[in-house]
Amino acid sequence: MSFERSLAQRFPGAIPMRQFVAASQVALAHQGFLPDNTLDCVGLCRDEICVPFGDALREVWGPTFSFASLAGAVMPGRTAFGAFAHHAPLVGGRQRIACFGFTHVALDASGEPGPVERPGLPVPSTACGALVGLLGELSSGEPLPGPDLDDLEYGLLRERLGARVEPGARLDLIDLTMLAHRVLADDLGRLVLEGVDPSKMDAAVYTGVQIHGPGGVEYIWVGDAYALMAHGRVVLA
Ligand SMILES: [Zn+2]
Known part of the structure; x- marks a missing residue:
């Protein structure tokens, strides 16, 4: 299988990264x-x-407020989200925020999920490495370890995703990537819905998967795309 065919099968509708950035800018501009x-x-x-x-x-x-975390998981919580929302400019009596939350995966030239070439490394490594590691833990059949204060971020990711996987379920990396997307999209949606007063603030959310292809090509698959406006929820085309 080729990269292109694998991309089309696994992430239908995925578009080149710069095309997504331009298209989302236009869709957001239509909502102000x-x-x-x-x-x-x-x-x-x-x-x-x-x-x-x-x-x-x-x-x-x-400049953007950083929510970076392993696998794109939403770890900042209410405090960070509250700070972010308070920093938004006040223009014409309203504040506006836009949230971009994406997990990621690599597809190599043969369409195989996981392997990615990195400068200076003689053999391919993996992306997302945290999800590949978690896939190994989930596939082992062993009980998942508890939180580790010296590995807090990965531990929380494991707890968050592990709770959504049935014992004995057979997952591949794409399954786990899509689960990571669903969890981050739900978490981001919950934080936005809880933290935003629609009478004062407009909030937009884009979620999805960043896909690294061979030779450094980047694609974006969009999952959720919506805005919460004074007059209700709007789908961002
Ligand atoms: Zn990663």
Whole structure:
């Protein structure tokens, strides 16, 4: 199988990263979210190969509040989200925020999920490494370990996703990536819904999966795309 075929099968509708950044900018502008009246938060995996996506968003939107965490999991919580929301500019009596939350996965030239080439490494490594590690733990059949204060972020990711996996379920990396997306999208939606007063603030949410292809190509698959406005919830096309 080729990368292109694997991408089309596993992530139907995925588009090149820069095309997503431009299209989301247009969709947000239609709802009044503009770079000079909106503060963005970006939650991608900490992995350095995710940086180009964050940079492309910052090229449009300016400095962004960081929600970075392993696998793009939403770990900041109410305190960080509250700070972010309070920092949003007040323009025309309203504040506007836009949240971009994405997990990630690599597809190699043969369409295999996981392997990714990194500069200076003689053999491919994996993305998302945290999800590959968790997949190994889930597949072992052993009980998952409890929280570890010296590995807090991964421990919370394991707890968050592990709770949503039936014992004995056979998952592959794409299954776990899509579960990581669903959990982060639900968590982000919950934080936004709880933290936003629609009479004072407009909030937009994009979630999905960042896909690293061979030769450094980057694609984006969109999961959730909506805005919470004074007049209700709007789907972002
Ligand atoms: Zn990762």
